[in-house]
Amino acid sequence: MVDQQQLWDEEAAQSYDTPGTGMFSPEVLGPTIEVLKGLADGGRAVEFAIGTGRVAIPLAESGVEVAGIELSRAMVARLREKVGEDRIPVVLGDMATASAGEDFALAYLVFNTISNLLTQDEQVECFKNAARHLRPGGCFVIELWVPQLCALPPGHGGTVEVSEPGYILVDTVDVLHQRVVSHHFHFEADVDGGRQADVFRTPHRYIWPSELDLMARLAGFHLESRWADWSRAAFTAESRSHVSVYRLG
Template sequence: MINQQQLWDDEAASKYDTPGEGMFSGDVLAPTVEVLSELAHSGPAVEFAVGTGRVAIPLSEAGVQVSGIELSHAMISRLREKVGEDRIPVVQGDMTVASAGRNFSLVFLVFNTIANLLTQDEQVGCFRNAARHLAPGGCFVVELWVPQLRSLAPGHSGTVEVSQPGYLLIDTYNVLTQHVISHHVTFGPELADGRNAQIGRTPHRYIWPSELDLMARLAGFELESRWADWDRSPFTAESRSHVSVYRLTS
């Protein structure tokens, strides 16, 4: 099993930010911050797996008091190059058990990161930890992809998710354990280290939306809203991802 602390090391942290592009683009971040600001209702928020501050920093700039929990020392160090502890305090630890405090209005976990927890028990533990952080009636927001098992050809266990100049993303599935390994292949005439190609692998445990809802109920939440994206577009059978808002009821 791949160790998450080793996976999100100094090299990964140094390459994580892509200012103005991809998931760091304004088109992605603006609706994300808008939704989270509204759900916080002027109260404090905590981001599980805060990373380098991709969402936490603009959310803080929008006036929300933001704290974070993050496992990777390297990702926290990268965040600290941008903002200080006084602005976005971060607890280093596992988001299934680490505590950033109590009585938050909002807990959020974005960009598929709950799938970095590789067992069902850990994923349920994440929901229960979110509940411990929230004030009564608070929200837990999860952004997650929908497993693309319909893309698997008969007799095959892998799919090509991205194919573009210089980059391939290939996902391989174990449908018994619900594990996915994402194989990131970067190639070109010659990379910086003299090789023609590099491959990195990231492990995940995929979760069906209905399974996610059951995890939420075990922790005292009810599903309030589910959208296909942060623009609140309808979630349908063809949606490849979702943003789910859970309300703490107990």
């Protein structure tokens, strides 16, 4: 069993933010906030696995009342360096079971975080927990990658997903249990001109879109929209990720 508190520790929390670049770039956050604000439609929003507030803070700044659930104390501490409890209240706990209240218009999970729940049962419970938070007709939004098993060479159990100066991402896959471990290698030049690597590993349980839709139905949701990304681009057989909007009731 993975200890998520140990995985998402103080070191991980302090290095998580990349202001202005990557998933913190305006090109990523702008469309994300636009979609979520529109779906909240004047109501309150709750973010499952709120982390350091990458999405919650700009969503709150846009005028949406936001609360959160987060398992990692270190991630919440980093969030608190940026915004107080009075602005964005956070419940410390598991997103599959913890409660931040009721009568929300919107619940959301971004950047693949539902896959941090490592069993199908836990992922189903996450949907049920979202339903408990929402008012009738509320939305649950999930951003998730599409498994790329077709990219696995015959006889190999992993793929290089990213290769750029200073960083390599390798995913190893257990297709029997729908598990992926992402190995993040960060390189820095040492004093002798060589390269030293720091490795950070994150386990996931991948979910096919059709499986996700069935989980939603078990919790009383139906699929309202599915896009390839936050710009609402069409989801196709070639899409590597999706943003899925589920409506309660």
